[in-house]
Each structure stands twice: as structure tokens, then as C-alpha cells.
Amino acid sequence: MTGFKDGFATTRWTMVLAAGASREVALEELCQSYWFPLYAFVRRRGYGKEDAEDLTQSFFAKLLDRESLTGLDPEQGRFRAFLLAALKNFLSNEWGRSMCAKRGGALAHLSLDWQSADHRFAIADETGLSPDRAFDREWALELLANVIERLRGEFLNDGKDKEFDALKVFLTTGRGEISGEEVAKELGIDAGSARVKIHRLRKRYRELLKREIAETLADRSMVEEELAVLFGAFS
Numbered sequence: 117m118t119g120f121k122d123g124f125a126t127t128r129w130t131m132v133l134a135a136g137a138s139r140e141v142a143l144e145e146l147c148q149s150y151w152f153p154l155y156a157f158v159r160r161r162g163y164g165k166e167d168a169e170d171l172t173q174s175f176f177a178k179l180l181d182r183e184s185l186t187g188l189d190p191e192q193g194r195f196r197a198f199l200l201a202a203l204k205n206f207l208s209n210e211w212g213r214s215m216c217a218k219r220g221g222a223l224a225h226l227s228l229d230w231q232s233a234d235h236r237f238a239i240a241d242e243t244g245l246s247p248d249r250a251f252d253r254e255w256a257l258e259l260l261a262n263v264i265e266r267l268r269g270e271f272l273n274d275g276k277d278k279e280f281d282a283l284k285v286f287l288t289t290g291r292g293e294i295s296g297e298e299v300a301k302e303l304g305i306d307a308g309s310a311r312v313k314i315h316r317l318r319k320r321y322r323e324l325l326k327r328e329i330a331e332t333l334a335d336r337s338m339v340e341e342e343l344a345v346l347f348g349a350f351s
Contacts, residue, residue: 128331129195140180146195146332147176149262151228153254154203156237160247161207165234173228175206193334194342196255200248245349252349259346263324270320279303279313286314287321 131142151172158168179202240254264287271280282299300310329343330336 127333127336129193130334132195133334143180147179148228150196150199150255150258150332151176152233152236152258153251154199155233156240156254157200157203157247157251158207159237160241160250169230169233171207175203178206193338195332196252196342200251249349252346256346256349259328260325263321263328266324266328267317267321283313283317286317 128142128146132139132146154175155168155172158171159165163171240250243250243253245253264284267287268277268280268284271277282302286299296310296314297307299314300307303310303313305313326339326343329339329346333339333342
């Protein structure tokens with residue numbers, strides 16, 4: 117989804133900011149990936165489950181309208197910041213009260229998982245964070261989930277699903293917390309080979325993580341800064 121032209125990277129967010137038919141597809145992909153933090157933010161503003169679903173759906177309907185894409189404010193190059201600012205503006209203007217889209221109607225093609233949304237929110241809401249800080253935290257969690265799914269897909273494409281299942285625990289633990297001997301036995305390899313596989317897994321994970329973050333930025337040089345902001349939400 118990314119490319120380079122005249123020394124600048126093309127990401128999904130830069131495609132949204134640019135003119136052309138591809139912007140709609142890029143925006144839909146980003147909304148599909150990061151809808152839950154928006155839904156959770158609406159819930160934290162005091163709306164119940166069904167109203168939050170309708171408001172989130174209505175927000176996306178307005179956002180995906182071709183005319184609404186004209187003159188987008190890039191919010192310092194971050195899709196995350198733009199989306200939250202747009203949602204706040206949407207809620208303050210009470211668009212949802214006057215032009216709610218029915219659930220499963222105008223945006224059925226986005227296939228938003230409303231069935232799990234309420235359960236996920238109940239778990240997420242236990243953090244006690246402010247709505248803005250919780251939004252960043254949930255955005256980071258969605259980002260990590262997307263990266264792990266991409267990584268899993270790469271292993272599956274190579275016919276290494278068993279290997280991924282054995283190694284994935286090393287993506288969420290620090291060095292030395294788990295011995296590689298167990299996974300070596302599970303995969304039928306020696307400990308040295310297991311360590312190499314773990315190292316490669318973590319390296320590829322970092323690469324995909326930075327790539328996923330870059331997709332939401334207008335300037336790839338901001339990746340490290342955005343990474344620090346997102347993971348700061350866990351502290």
C-alpha cells in the first residue's frame with residue numbers, strides 16, 4: 117500500500133489527502149482498521165450502546181462522503197489526530213441527532229463488528245483513563261492487533277502456522293522472560309535455531325509495526341515520534 121515518488125513516501129493517509137479516486141478506498145481501509153477507538157470515545161462521552169453505534173456509523177457516513185473530503189485538515193500529518201478532532205466536531209454539532217444512519221445500512225460494506233463492540237468497551241472502560249488518553253491507548257492496541265495479524269498472515273502464506281503459534285508469545289514478553297527451550301522442543305529444533313527464529317520474528321514485527329504506523333502519517337519521518345506517543349498511553 118506504500119510507495120515512493122520523488123523521495124516522498126505514499127501512505128494510505130497521504131492518499132486520502134491527495135485528490136483522486138483512490139482516496140476513498142484508502143480512507144475506508146483506515147476507518148475499517150481503527151473504528152473501535154472512535155466508538156469507545158463516543159461511549160465515554162455518555163452515549164449508550166445503540167446511540168454510540170448510530171453516531172459512529174453516521175460519522176463514517178459523513179466522513180466517507182466525497183464532498184466532505186474536500187479541504188481536509190491533515191492535523192500535523194497524523195490520521196489519528198485528524199480523526200479524533202473530526203469526531204469531536206461531529207459530536208459537538210450533534211450531527212447524529214439529525215442525520216443518523218441506521219446500523220447495517222449506509223456503511224454495511226465496512227463490516228463493523230458491533231456484536232463484539234460492547235463487550236470490548238466493557239473491558240477497555242476499566243482503565244479509568246480520560247477519553248482522549250483512552251482513545252490513544254485503544255488506537256495503539258488496534259495497531260498492534262493489525263500488525264500481529266499481518267505477521268500471522270505472512271507465516272500462513274509460507275505454511276508456517278504451527279511455527280507462528282509457537283513463537284507469537286515472544287512478541288508480548290521481554291527478553292529472558294521465557295526460555296526458548298520449550299518452543300525448540302515443540303518445533304523439533306535445537307535451542308540455537310529457536311533463538312534465531314525468535315530474533316527474526318521480533319525483527320519482522322518491528323518492521324511491520326513501523327510500516328503500519330507510517331500508513332497513518334503524511335510524513336514517514338514522524339514514525340518514531342508517533343510510536344512514542346502511542347506507547348506513552350500505556351504508562
